[in-house]
Amino acid sequence: MNKNPDKIITEAEFNTIKSHDDLLKIVKDKDIDISSVLSKVHYEREKEKLQVELVKLQQWVKKHDKRVAIIFEGRDAAGKGGNIRRFTEHLNPRSMRLVALNKPTDVERGQWYFTRYIQHLPNPGEIVFFDRSWYNRAVVEPVMGFCSQRQYHQFMVQLPEFEHMLYEDGVTIVKFWLSITKEEQLKRFDSREDNPLKRWKFSPVDRKGQEYWDDYTKYKEQMFSKTHTAFSPWIIAKTNNKETARLECMRYVLSLFEYENKDDSEVSLLPDPNVIMRYFRSLHKYD
Numbered sequence: 159m160n161k162n163p164d165k166i167i168t169e170a171e172f173n174t175i176k177s178h179d180d181l182l183k184i185v186k187d188k189d190i191d192i193s194s195v196l197s198k199v200h201y202e203r204e205k206e207k208l209q210v211e212l213v214k215l216q217q218w219v220k221k222h223d224k225r226v227a228i229i230f231e232g233r234d235a236a237g238k239g240g241n242i243r244r245f246t247e248h249l250n251p252r253s254m255r256l257v258a259l260n261k262p263t264d265v266e267r268g269q270w271y272f273t274r275y276i277q278h279l280p281n282p283g284e285i286v287f288f289d290r291s292w293y294n295r296a297v298v299e300p301v302m303g304f305c306s307q308r309q310y311h312q313f314m315v316q317l318p319e320f321e322h323m324l325y326e327d328g329v330t331i332v333k334f335w336l337s338i339t340k341e342e343q344l345k346r347f348d349s350r351e352d353n354p355l356k357r358w359k360f361s362p363v364d365r366k367g368q369e370y371w372d373d374y375t376k377y378k379e380q381m382f383s384k385t386h387t388a389f390s391p392w393i394i395a396k397t398n399n400k401e402t403a404r405l406e407c408m409r410y411v412l413s414l415f416e417y418e419n420k421d422d423s424e425v426s427l428l429p430d431p432n433v434i435m436r437y438f439r440s441l442h443k444y445d
Contacts, residue, residue, distance in 0.1 A: 207425035218417035223282035232336030235346035258289035
């Protein structure tokens with residue numbers, strides 16, 4: 159492949175570089191497009207600063223015996239696991255947990271639906287991240303036929319009261335719906351199949367997400383309509399851009415709490431309203 163010699167950094171030029179500013183000056187003089195690199199650098203810097211704030215938040219939660227549950231819901235491949243990994247990367251595992259439950263056992267299927275989740279709720283001084291939650295029964299289970307319509311309707315009646323009891327008992331629940339377009343979901347499915355390190359994430363149920371897209375949409379909207387409350391609102395995060403979504407979800411969580419030394423933050427803690435927003439019935443639908 160032919161390369162423009164005017165846009166190549168020579169060994170002599172490289173040896174003169176002593177700082178980021180030196181490198182940027184050479185790149186600018188040679189008119190080399192490094193916008194994608196700069197975007198990545200910005201993301202990593204912002205992420206690190208936000209993670210510092212999350213560590214401060216966790217220390218405050220532990221000191222004051224707060225109980226925080228952060229729920230990540232969304233269609234398959236929307237980025238639930240990736241978001242949680244960036245949230246938890248530097249947190250103390252002694253006062254933080256990840257909950258990602260397998261399908262219920264025969265015993266659990268015979269219990270009240272919420273029983274298997276109650277035991278995983280945060281203890282005093284703890285933050286718990288749910289990679290999917292009791293909301294499985296609101297969308298995935300009825301779409302895939304994993305529950306009866308009677309079970310579904312009973313669950314939807316009980317759910318607001320269940321969350322209200324948690325709220326009254328002092329549990330802070332943050333509910334994210336990670337919103338992804340149908341086209342982007344297909345791209346990510348294809349990427350998973352092509353990548354041996356991600357292939358374990360893919361299952362036949364995932365592919366049904368494309369086939370049953372409209373059914374998922376119907377149940378998703380019913381879920382929002384019945385479970386978006388003043389004490390437990392749904393927060394919609396646009397996630398076609400994974401990196402932006404991760405940063406804005408962090409900002410949103412941090413914006414909710416008045417933890418110690420928050421004013422010393424070196425990064426904005428106000429989420430972008432074009433990426434993060436409360437559910438609203440007339441909102442233009444992203445997914």
